[in-house]
Amino acid sequence: MKKSTRILCTGTLTTAVIAALSAFAATADRGVPPATTGVRASAGTAAGAAPAGRKVMPAPLAKQASFDRFIVKYRSGAVAARSPDALLAAVNAAATRAGVAGLALQPDGSRAVLGVQHVRRLGVGADLVRLSRKLGPTEADALLAQLRADPSVEYAQPDYIKQPLDFAPNDPLYGAQWHYRDSATGIRAPAAWDVATGEGVVVAVLDTGYLDHADLDANVVPGYDFIADAAVANDGDGRDADAHDPGDWRGSSPSSFHGTHVAGTVAAVTDNALGVAGVAFNAKVQPVRVLGTGGGYTSDIADAIVWASGGSVDGVPDNATPAEVINMSLGGYGPCSSDAVTQNAIDSAVGRGTIVVVAAGNDGDDASYYSPASCRNVITVGASGVDGARSYYSNFGPYVAISAPGGNATSVSDPDDRWIWSLGNAGTQAPVASPEGDRYVGMIGTSMASPHVAGVVALMQSAAVAAGKPALTSAQVKSILRATATPWTVAPPPGQAQGPGIVDAAAAVHAATQDIPADPGSPIDNRMPQPGLAGAPGDALLFRVVVPAGKTSLNLRTYGGSGDVSLYTAFERTPTTADYDRKSAKPGNSEAVVIRAPAAGTYYLLVVGETAFADVSVLAVY
Missing domain, CATH: 3.40.50.200 (Peptidase S8/S53 domain)
Structure with a gap:
């Protein structure tokens, strides 16, 4: 047409x-x-x-207006880690220093005593405590700051309420x-x-x-x-x-x-x-x-x-x-x-x-x-x-x-x-x-x-x-x-x-939120073909093979399938089409690089599509 x-x-x-x-x-x-x-x-x-x-x-997490449950983990050997009574005393002391202990004015004008209850020990070794009233963000931050200032505390945080994310x-x-x-x-x-x-x-x-x-x-x-x-x-x-x-x-x-x-x-x-x-x-x-x-x-x-x-x-x-x-x-x-x-x-x-x-x-x-x-x-x-x-x-x-x-x-x-x-x-x-x-x-x-x-x-x-x-x-x-x-x-x-x-x-x-590996090459083993390679023109597929000491030769190959690829190789670094040790760029997919007495280490292979390619295999033999 x-x-x-x-x-x-x-x-x-x-x-x-x-x-x-x-x-x-x-x-x-x-x-x-x-x-x-x-x-x-x-x-x-x-x-x-x-x-x-x-x-x-x-929002992936609901914003909480108040907190009455806190998780505290004391370091191994700390007094507060050994008994609930010592833990509650330590939390009460931190609350006092934070200015949130004692009597608190309630919305109706009454006053209530702040109490602390030990709920349970978590599987991670931390302790869950519950306060007798909810703390707003300012008070909660003040309490947590005092808890975290104690060198025997490994970490302290609210017991957040999480919501379904979907x-x-x-x-x-x-x-x-x-x-x-x-x-x-x-x-x-x-x-x-x-x-x-x-x-x-x-x-x-x-x-x-x-x-x-x-x-x-x-x-x-x-x-x-x-x-x-x-x-x-x-x-x-x-x-x-x-x-x-x-x-x-x-x-x-x-x-x-x-x-x-x-x-x-x-x-x-x-x-x-x-x-x-x-x-x-x-x-x-x-x-x-x-x-x-x-x-x-x-x-x-x-x-x-x-x-x-x-x-x-x-x-x-x-x-x-x-x-x-x-x-x-x-x-x-x-x-x-x-x-x-x-x-x-x-x-x-x-x-x-x-x-x-x-x-x-x-x-x-x-x-x-x-x-x-x-x-x-x-x-x-x-x-x-x-x-x-x-x-x-x-x-x-x-x-x-x-x-x-x-x-x-x-x-x-x-x-x-x-x-x-x-x-x-x-x-x-x-x-x-x-x-x-x-x-x-x-x-x-x-x-x-x-x-x-x-x-x-x-x-x-x-x-x-x-x-x-x-x-x-x-x-x-x-x-x-x-x-x-x-x-x-x-x-x-x-x-x-x-x-x-x-x-x-x-x-x-x-x-997309993770670090992109500096070395994304796929590993290939001796005499184990990697079949089914496919891509568009300009697509580049990276592989690596680790060659032990004492080998007399290393044969790096592509073969089979349709289209046209070229092969670029480099020792101990990632090759590009402009920076490589050796290459093979014949028409078709039958490319080969042979290295005599290869040094021990990692060899990288870059397979690049000159045209679209499909069902190509890559192989390393040493």
């Missing part, structure tokens, strides 16, 4: 989704998904019927969002929200623009309209600072309002008693309009990538809020190796520290034939269904790094479970103004899978910074997503791999 110069939206598989919007308009105000035949389209309330959206940050938003349609909640086939978002909600992160959505929507407005930062061609723009002007979506209808095909649906998955306002939840609901969405009637030009998309990541574009004011994450739920036929403009734009964005997430495409084909799915330095996302299996329409292959819920119209479960629910509009051509036009729409496609991952990346970056860690690099994010993925419920058929599984938001966010 001839490579197109216009990039078409890969978002939804079925035009019936939007065509059905009119049928839903009559029932949408009831706030429940009405029954339909065929494709489900939209549901929810008109935005004006619900409370105004508010930004909510759920955050359940009150958005009415959250119950239909299986793609967040299901522990086997969803992304496990509730557990991730206990750690991070995307605070401080901007996600640029390069798409059809956005609509005003009561369930999104509070989380939108200014974007830009990059469509220069008036016929494509459909808004009567060229490039400008208004990224609103005027509609992309064409003939009898209705408008998709695709960008609004994608943006809602990333960061719909959440816990506002309205509509749906977003993956990173305290992040900000930056709408960048690149798709209009018939799609969008590569030239516009490349400029938008540069601008969204903080680069400069002639004739366009610089971006005041550069994005940490870019989502592109779009694509076109033709490999990225023939699309240098897009690749250069992506490389520049990644060089500025922006993570680029892209949809794999909906052609049930190898993603290597599509751009930007086959570009270097991106995280390409395939789609999974409610059954935890590969969605039949999703592109696949070694370019796909990870999968996420995209919906599956062939599922045999309840039809409500087939769809990815997010934001939409009642209009079929031009949008109906908010709040009257606000709707909730079910769609399927890798366009729906990609923003799940973009939202998870926002959670990861937010969590890392909150934990005092540096922002993650694109390579680190990709590695964590793959290493923490939920395994497939149903493994993809041979030759149709879509990464190691479904993105696990909870595990990925936890990993």
Whole structure:
């Protein structure tokens, strides 16, 4: 197929989704998904019927106003550790020094004596004591300070009350969002929200623009309209600072309002008693309009990538809020190796520290034939269904790094479970103004899978910074997503791999708060092949082998599978493509480095994809 110069939206598989919007308009105000035949389209309330959206940050621990139970551990040998009476005397003495012992004025004007009771010895060797009245934060801090000042005290703390951590938003349609909640086939978002909600992160959505929507407005930062061609723009002007979506209808095909649906998955306002939840609901969405009637030009998309990541574009004011994450739920036929403009734009964005997430495409084909799915330095996302299996329409292959819920119209479960629910509009051509036009729409496609991952990346970056860690690099994010993925419920058929599984938001966010190992290389043993290596162009896999003294030779090899890899090796340090001791870079995967009389120690092997590769093995023999 001839490579197109216009990039078409890969978002939804079925035009019936939007065509059905009119049928839903009559029932949408009831706030429940009405029954339909065929494709489900939209549901929810008109935005004006619900409370105004508010930004909510759920606290992982309840803030206690008062404390009457304290845990104290005295060091071994201390007098207070040997008997309850000595313990109570020590606590009473600390309370006296803190000024909280004796008579205390009560709210009703009466006075009560402060008493101390020994409750029990804990399994960790500490003692639990209860006071006869509750102490406020100031008094509790004073008591703890006096206890901790005693050199015989190992530690002292309140006996905190902890709450269940899973955050359940009150958005009415959250119950239909299986793609967040299901522990086997969803992304496990509730557990991730206990750690991070995307605070401080901007996600640029390069798409059809956005609509005003009561369930999104509070989380939108200014974007830009990059469509220069008036016929494509459909808004009567060229490039400008208004990224609103005027509609992309064409003939009898209705408008998709695709960008609004994608943006809602990333960061719909959440816990506002309205509509749906977003993956990173305290992040900000930056709408960048690149798709209009018939799609969008590569030239516009490349400029938008540069601008969204903080680069400069002639004739366009610089971006005041550069994005940490870019989502592109779009694509076109033709490999990225023939699309240098897009690749250069992506490389520049990644060089500025922006993570680029892209949809794999909906052609049930190898993603290597599509751009930007086959570009270097991106995280390409395939789609999974409610059954935890590969969605039949999703592109696949070694370019796909990870999968996420995209919906599956062939599922045999309840039809409500087939769809990815997010934001939409009642209009079929031009949008109906908010709040009257606000709707909730079910769609399927890798366009729906990609923003799940973009939202998870926002959670990861937010969590890392909150934990005092540096922002993650694109390579680190990709590695964590793959290493923490939920395994497939149903493994993809041979030759149709879509990464190691479904993105696990909870595990990925936890990993983002940990130290990244300086030496992440996987160990390999003598004469034990490591099969099944796969990756996209530029992906690098690191291994290490420990060679004992007295060996006459060391043979490091890659072989088998498809694609083209190169092999870089170094002794006692991690090699790179610019810093190595030896390399093998022949066409194909049969690479070998032979070292005579190797010194005893650790040898590192870096396997780098020159093209996409799959089912490659690495082997060390000494």
